[in-house]
Amino acid sequence: MRADRLVSLVLLLRRRGRLSATTLARELEVSTRTVLRDIEALSAAGVPVYAERGRHGGFELLPGFRTELTGLNHDEALALLVAGSRRGAQVFGLGSALASAMLKVVDALPESYRDTAAGAVERLLIDPETDLLSRRLDAEDLPDTIVGEVRRAVFAGHKLRIHYEAVGQAPKWRTVDPIGLVTVREQGYLLAARSGADRTYRLSRILAAEELAEPAQRPDRVDLGRAWQERSVQFRTGGDPVTVVVRVNPNRREELVGTAVALLAEEADADGWLRLTVTFQDSRHAEWALWQLSTNAEALSPQGLRAGLRDRATAIASRYATP
Template identity: 75%
Template sequence: MRADRLVSLVLLLRQHGRLSASALADRLEVSRRTVLRDVEALSAAGVPVYAERGRHGGFALLPGFRTELTGLNHDEALALLIAGARRGARSFGLGSALASALLKVLDALPESQRATAAGAAQRLLIDPETDLLARRVAAEDEEVPEAVVAQVRRAVFAGHRLRIHYEAVGRSPQWRTVDPLGLVTVREQGYLLATRDGEDRTYRLSRILAAEELPEPARRPDRVDLDRTWRERSTRFRTGGEQVAVLLRLTPDRREELARTALVLGPEETEPDGRLRLEATFQDPRHAEWALWQLAPHAEALSPQWLRASLHTRAAAIATRYESPP
């Protein structure tokens, strides 16, 4: 890890010309003392880094210290920078690795290509956070801990079984052992495709609380078509089971919260009081009741009637419980 940090320090100085110890510490997420030790190590290794004193001082490299990557043309470099603008790598815990890799690629380009490629990349926006109607694109609020996703990645790549502590919607977390097939990211949400006791299973990475790569090999085929597997599972998920369609009213500021838990959101319209009227599909009756209860009092189920009755019964019980002092 220190070797990677030293390389990143050199590349930061190459990109910015001069940076203070505090600025380097912030970018590298280490202490100022660590930065000073790293600078000493680079100097001892022959890297021409020097310190400039004064109010606007800092560390810099001697001019001309560089190596150039000559195998990339302008369009190839631009394609890499655009790929790096996509947020999917963050779902797999690779966001910092991708940023570091792109920094190395950009830095190693010849001078004539570096400025034009970086400038062109600024003219392209990939996967913005809002759509054309200024509606925020639904995404996971919680990022997956790096230690967890690292264990998942290693098990997937090594072909080992995986033990995960998983919290399904509306249920208590449970440990389970699975055979991982691959990883998928959809709109910044990462998923683990796996089998459990021979049955297909799909787990959202943000709901894996802990993970442990096991030494025994996974029971899985040598080759897998993830694209086809994902399409097949998505189709079964949308069309199978006891899915429940709920017509509801919702305050607009809670739409994202609903989008994160519902399977599908239908067309919506704005009522005179400003609330949204739309249909949401849930995995089963328990999922529907749990989701609407979490949104109370910002959501009102209009149908089906059994859901209204169930929510009324639960609310009445809570009101009775707190009606008198303890």
């Protein structure tokens, strides 16, 4: 356990530079006293770690220090192999690189770990191509040349020129400041800024891409998880919001709430069903969400939504009325 912690300590210092004892203790989940003892042990072993005193002081490695720290334990190797089985790398055009890296990881493992780790991976299936209802996930077929150009601009921090085909619009060129890449359910997205405004682009709609030499206007650090959450909220709350009062079978409540933008009120009806007041992005979104629930939900208001669902049901019934 201590050997793993010492390796982690050195890796933290190599990656992030000067860190205080408090920060190291928090990252390693130990006390500051333990960190100080570990620093002494590293110094005694010849690792060039030194202390910088003062308000912004901390511990740091001598510039240029490098050492080989390739001793993976069994769980670390298993975690890498499991990560390598995910298909996100395919979306970002890194499939072949990932396969090559996994071969190197397996080859570098101690023989005692190699067989057991490989055997364990065979008993874990991550994101299969179909779910229990045999619904196939729609994986996007993205040209490596386009995705590679986008990826290089993201990592290099350069502006990116893309020929983009938005929904219902003719393709046109636009220059953006790339921020990061996100993959969700086999679909890839580019998070970027354009003229200072946040933009999200579907990778499959980028018809051509060109990395520019000009530096991108973007923050040095980014929290992609938070950025994606904020853009998801913006997307769901855009349009012309509509508030709906709906009765729903309790067994389908979570499905309804999960598709709505917000749940405003909830109460139980006498027959055991639930009466909810929810907000949807627009009337089209509301009609789609309630149609998925079939007879397990009933929209009470607005009347326009009830009429839309009735007309849709009537059209379906008419289509199947005759043999």
